[in-house]
Amino acid sequence: MHFLAVCGSVAEARRLFDQSHVRDLVSWNTLIGGYVRKGVPAEALELFWRMAEDGEARPDEVTMIGVVSGCGQLRDLELGRRLHGYVETARVRCTVRMMNVLMDMYVKCGDLERAKSVFDSIGSKTVVSWTTMVVGYAKFGMMDEARRVFDEMPERDAFPWNALMAGYVQCKQGKDALRLFHEMQEAKVEPNEITMVNLLSACAQLGALEMGIWVHRFIDRNQLSLSVALGTSLLDMYAKCGNIEKAISVFKEIPEKNALTWTAMICGLANHGHAGEAIEYFHRMIELGLQPDEITFIGVLSACCHAGLVKEGQHFFNLLVSKYRLERKMKHYSCMIDLLGRAGHLDEAEHLVNTMPMEPDAVVWGAIFFACRMHGNISLGEKAAMKLVELDPSDSGIYVLLANMYAEANMRKKADKVRVMMRHLGVEKVPGCSCIELNGAVHEFIVKDKSHADTNAIYDCLHEITLQIRHTTTMIDIYATG
Numbered sequence: 001m002h003f004l005a006v007c008g009s010v011a012e013a014r015r016l017f018d019q020s021h022v023r024d025l026v027s028w029n030t031l032i033g034g035y036v037r038k039g040v041p042a043e044a045l046e047l048f049w050r051m052a053e054d055g056e057a058r059p060d061e062v063t064m065i066g067v068v069s070g071c072g073q074l075r076d077l078e079l080g081r082r083l084h085g086y087v088e089t090a091r092v093r094c095t096v097r098m099m100n101v102l103m104d105m106y107v108k109c110g111d112l113e114r115a116k117s118v119f120d121s122i123g124s125k126t127v128v129s130w131t132t133m134v135v136g137y138a139k140f141g142m143m144d145e146a147r148r149v150f151d152e153m154p155e156r157d158a159f160p161w162n163a164l165m166a167g168y169v170q171c172k173q174g175k176d177a178l179r180l181f182h183e184m185q186e187a188k189v190e191p192n193e194i195t196m197v198n199l200l201s202a203c204a205q206l207g208a209l210e211m212g213i214w215v216h217r218f219i220d221r222n223q224l225s226l227s228v229a230l231g232t233s234l235l236d237m238y239a240k241c242g243n244i245e246k247a248i249s250v251f252k253e254i255p256e257k258n259a260l261t262w263t264a265m266i267c268g269l270a271n272h273g274h275a276g277e278a279i280e281y282f283h284r285m286i287e288l289g290l291q292p293d294e295i296t297f298i299g300v301l302s303a304c305c306h307a308g309l310v311k312e313g314q315h316f317f318n319l320l321v322s323k324y325r326l327e328r329k330m331k332h333y334s335c336m337i338d339l340l341g342r343a344g345h346l347d348e349a350e351h352l353v354n355t356m357p358m359e360p361d362a363v364v365w366g367a368i369f370f371a372c373r374m375h376g377n378i379s380l381g382e383k384a385a386m387k388l389v390e391l392d393p394s395d396s397g398i399y400v401l402l403a404n405m406y407a408e409a410n411m412r413k414k415a416d417k418v419r420v421m422m423r424h425l426g427v428e429k430v431p432g433c434s435c436i437e438l439n440g441a442v443h444e445f446i447v448k449d450k451s452h453a454d455t456n457a458i459y460d461c462l463h464e465i466t467l468q469i470r471h472t473t474t475m476i477d478i479y480a481t482g
Contacts, residue, residue, distance in 0.1 A: 001027060005034025010043075025057040032066040041070030045079070059086075061093045065101050072105035080105045081114075100128045107136040127153070131160045138167025143176070158192050165198040169205065177202035178211060191218075193230055200233040207435070209241035226254050232261045239268025259290045267299035275307030294320075294329055301335035305342065313339045334363045341371025346380060362391045373405045381405055 004013035010031070017023065017031050028051045035044035048067045051057060059067075064087050071080045084102055087094065099122050106115035119125070119133050130153045137146035150156075150164050161184045168177035181199055184191060191199075196215055203212035216234060224230065231254035238247035251257075251265045262285040269278035282300050285292065297320045304313035317336050320326050333356050340349035349368060353360050365387040372381030385402040388395070399419070406415035434445050443452065452458060 002030050005030055005037070008038060010034045010038045010040070023056055025060060025063070028057050029060075029062045029066065032063060032070075036066050036070045036073070039073065041073040044070040045074075059090065059092065061095060061098050064092050065098055068098075068101045068105050072101075072108040075109050077106075077109035077111055080109050080111075084114075096122060096124060096126055096129065100126065100132060103129065103132045103136070107132060107139060112136050112140055127155060127157055127159065131163050134160055134163045134167070138163065138170065141171050143167055143171055143173065156187075156189070158189055158195060161189055162192075162194045162198060165195065165202075169198050169201045172205060174202040174205035174208070178206070178208065193224060193227065196224065197229050197233045200230075200237040204233075204237040204240040207241050209238075209243065212237040212241055226250075228254070228256055228258050228261060231257075232264050235261070235268065236264045239264070239271065244268055244272040244274065259285070259293065259296070262290060263293065263296040263299060266296060267302070270299045270303035270306065273306050275303040275309060278303035279312065292324060294326055294332070297326065298331050298335060301332060301339070305335055305339040308339070308343055310339060310343045310345065328357075330358060330361055330364070334361075334367055337364055338367035338371070341367055342374065344371075344375050346371060346375060346377055350380060360387070362388055365391070369401065369405075373401070373408070376409065378405070378409055378411070 001013045001016050004010070004016065013031055013034055017027060020027065028047070032044045032047055032051075035041065035047065045067060048059070048063065051059065051063070064083065068080070068083050068087075071083055083105075086092075087098070087102070092098070099118055103115045103118045106112070106118065115133070115136050119129060122129055130149060133149045134146050137143070137149060146164055146167050150160055153160060161180065165177050165180050165184075168174070168180060177198060181191070181195070181202075184195070196219060199215050200212060203209070203215065212234075215237075218224075219226075219230065219234070226234070231250060235247040235250040235254070238244070238250060247265070247268050251261070254261060262281060266278050266281050266285070269275075269281060279300060282292070282296065285296070297316060300316045301313055304310075304316065313336060317328075317332065320328060320332065333352065337349045337352050340346075340352065346368075349371060353364060353368060356364075365384045369381055369384035369388065372378070372384060382402075385398060385405075388398045392398070403415045403419055406412070436443050436445075445452065449455075
């Protein structure tokens with residue numbers, strides 16, 4: 001039974017279990033653990049309740065570790081509380097491993113307070129205990145708390161570093177993820193594949209191509225195989241950092257590709273304006289028998305949008321539901337509305353907005369507004385702009401764009417009225433932000449920014465460049481008139 005369960009043949013193990021006339025605790029635990037490892041926790045729980053009712057064997061720590069882990073997979077908090085109560089009332093031996101599994105279950109089920117309570121009750125915490133708490137805080141976006149727990153750890157291997165880094169990436173704090181990696185290097189902790197995946201995701205968020213290339217070299221230098229996760233992250237990084245040719249090259253090198261790999265490639269091609277190739281890759285993916293998901297369809301719809309392929313876009317928009325039985329999300333509607341709007345089919349775009357099963361968000365109304373501005377439909381553009389103001393009255397960009405639309409249509413009085421409204425409401429134009437990457441670090445600057453540590457040196461350099469430009473311009477003028 002153990003051999004069959006470990007090898008993944010849980011159905012065969014269950015058949016053997018049912019045929020057995022004498023079942024001891026090991027038999028029950030073997031099958032329960034097999035179901036959990038196989039990812040079918042409902043069967044594990046059903047077997048556990050049968051075990052408790054039959055009374056053939058009394059559940060022990062191993063039993064409860066299996067069923068609590070299964071409960072975590074099911075994300076069933078109420079059941080998790082019942083099982084925790086069972087552990088306490090049945091006086092199951094509460095080892096650190098048992099407590100760690102309870103913590104993990106509460107984190108997965110969304111009860112951070114109970115996870116914290118279990119964590120505080122553990123006398124001799126292991127690296128797993130601390131790491132689970134870091135994961136819990138990171139899951140809820142509480143990165144300051146996650147960092148505090150991380151800093152309090154008496155010892156750290158690669159797992160807590162990866163957990164905190166993944167949290168920063170999940171919370172779109174790519175710069176913090178890169179800083180943490182530099183700390184990891186200083187601490188002489190050996191990074192692994194998971195570290196590289198997190199690091200590549202951070203680079204993709206920031207557009208940090210230089211750092212991404214370093215990661216690629218690290219992968220090659222350490223002869224890490226391009227697994228599905230690592231290969232997909234690498235091609236996604238290159239695509240999002242602007243090097244689509246390298247992304248295609250990496251895609252071809254990945255030995256085994258799943259639907260996520262194909263989806264990343266399709267989205268990358270679409271975002272770079274290679275609509276024909278993106279659609280071709282989609283068809284090749286389908287021919288291989290892989291199932292597209294909602295993100296895959298966002299990729300092909302974006303490709304159609306960039307290329308103005310209205311009929312093809314409508315085909316994919318319908319195919320999503322008719323063939324693959326997927327649910328259209330807001331992003332699918334916004335892509336289709338943007339496609340129709342750009343092509344000048346404003347009536348169809350407005351009809352789609354009015355018939356959506358959910359309330360249109362700012363992206364949808366933004367697509368309508370830009371289409372109206374492009375094609376000079378002032379009345380619908382005004383309606384879209386008002387909806388955007390309702391959704392976010394403090395967004396200065398909406399007022400600026402509306403004023404610009406009026407100005408382009410020679411409606412000066414209305415443009416001035418919008419600017420007066422901005423001043424009256426106290427809405428200020430948000431300054432633009434620029435980013436540069438230098439030696440693996442990303443630096444952000446806004447207009448008249450003096451917050452950078454090297455501000456004085458930067459302004460001195462800009463002053464010198466300005467003087468050189470003026471001198472060069474003067475010399476050109478002299479030669480031109482001489």
